[in-house]
Amino acid sequence: xxxxxxxxxxxxxxxxxxxxxxxxxxxxxxxxxxxxxxxxxxxxxxxxxxxxxxxxxxxxxxxxxxxxxxxxxxxxxxxxxxxxxxxxxxxxxxxxxxxxxxxxxxxxxxxxxxxxxxxxxxxxxxxxxxxxxxxxxxxxxxxxxxxxxxxxxxxxxxxxxxxxxxxxxxxxxxxxxxxxxxxxxxxxxxxxxxxxxxxxxxxxxxxxxxxxxxxxxxxxxxxxxxxxxxxxxxxxxxxxxxxxxxxxxxxxxxxxxxxxxxxxxxxxxxxxxxxxxxxxxxxxxxxxxxxxxxxxxxxxxxxxxxxx
Numbered sequence: 001x002x003x004x005x006x007x008x009x010x011x012x013x014x015x016x017x018x019x020x021x022x023x024x025x026x027x028x029x030x031x032x033x034x035x036x037x038x039x040x041x042x043x044x045x046x047x048x049x050x051x052x053x054x055x056x057x058x059x060x061x062x063x064x065x066x067x068x069x070x071x072x073x074x075x076x077x078x079x080x081x082x083x084x085x086x087x088x089x090x091x092x093x094x095x096x097x098x099x100x101x102x103x104x105x106x107x108x109x110x111x112x113x114x115x116x117x118x119x120x121x122x123x124x125x126x127x128x129x130x131x132x133x134x135x136x137x138x139x140x141x142x143x144x145x146x147x148x149x150x151x152x153x154x155x156x157x158x159x160x161x162x163x164x165x166x167x168x169x170x171x172x173x174x175x176x177x178x179x180x181x182x183x184x185x186x187x188x189x190x191x192x193x194x195x196x197x198x199x200x201x202x203x204x205x206x207x208x209x210x211x212x213x214x215x216x217x218x219x220x221x222x223x224x225x226x227x228x229x230x231x232x233x234x235x236x237x238x239x240x241x242x243x244x245x246x247x248x249x250x251x252x253x254x255x256x257x258x259x260x261x262x263x264x265x266x267x268x269x270x271x272x273x274x275x276x277x278x279x280x281x282x283x284x285x286x287x288x289x290x291x292x293x294x295x296x297x298x299x300x301x302x303x304x305x306x307x308x
Contacts, residue, residue: 005104011187012088013088014087014089017060018043019094026179039069082106089110098148108190110143111144113149114126115203118149118197120201122148122202126174127206131210137159139177143193154190154193157180212231213225219247235301240307255271261303
């Protein structure tokens with residue numbers, strides 16, 4: 001097993017920041033605004049968009065360049081900093097790649113993880129918490145070790161999951177807490193780490209099978225899929241994304257799951273195994289997001305239509 005670099009016990013004098021998506025921008029900005037010396041930002045390589053040759057930088061890279069911080073696409077560039085500075089701390093926020101042993105032995109690292117570890121270790125803790133119907137989640141500032149999300153926890157705080165929270169709103173709430181805990185850890189040091197205890201649950205990446213609506217489940221579970229984002233179904237052999245929906249009080253007696261049980265010029269209610277769901281915002285295949293009434297006008301629906 002790799003001998004891990006020792007994290008600063010009295011606060012880090014400088015930071016190397018690892019992050020990639022938009023959710024990792026605010027913590028970086030907060031570190032800089034608080035006076036932390038962020039010497040390097042490591043982010044995933046630029047990606048090609050569409051069919052052209054142009055590439056797009058990650059949100060974290062764009063933010064780092066705006067802040068005047070050196071940027072690298074190779075974690076190995078952090079090793080030299082770790083060898084030169086014994087009070088360096090690596091901060092990881094949604095970087096998107098596991099770290100090799102040579103880096104962990106040179107740079108002590110903490111990771112901002114959006115769950116109450118050891119529940120929901122892995123790639124999609126926010127999505128899995130919503131799909132599972134969890135009423136609370138949280139933020140852990142944990143030590144990065146070789147095994148996935150198994151490090152000791154230096155700071156932890158619970159966050160309530162409201163029934164109206166989708167992935168975006170929940171991430172925003174979690175990020176507020178994460179920034180507070182991260183700044184405290186960076187400035188006060190990594191002391192009194194607590195080993196994780198409790199049932200280990202893994203948050204696997206969200207796949208298309210998780211996003212496809214199963215009308216044979218409960219209305220509440222369908223709404224959870226919608227809240228996670230990317231939920232879709234098919235109607236008249238065409239895919240329909242469901243952007244927003246709500247549980248309906250309309251009775252679906254005598255209707256099969258997936259069958260329209262109430263249809264007007266402004267509403268479309270679909271039966272589930274135990275109730276019904278009212279669609280409010282949708283995105284038809286090949287078209288823009290629209291209100292359900294705008295979709296109904298050209299969708300050629302009847303109360304016998306079936307969603308699959």
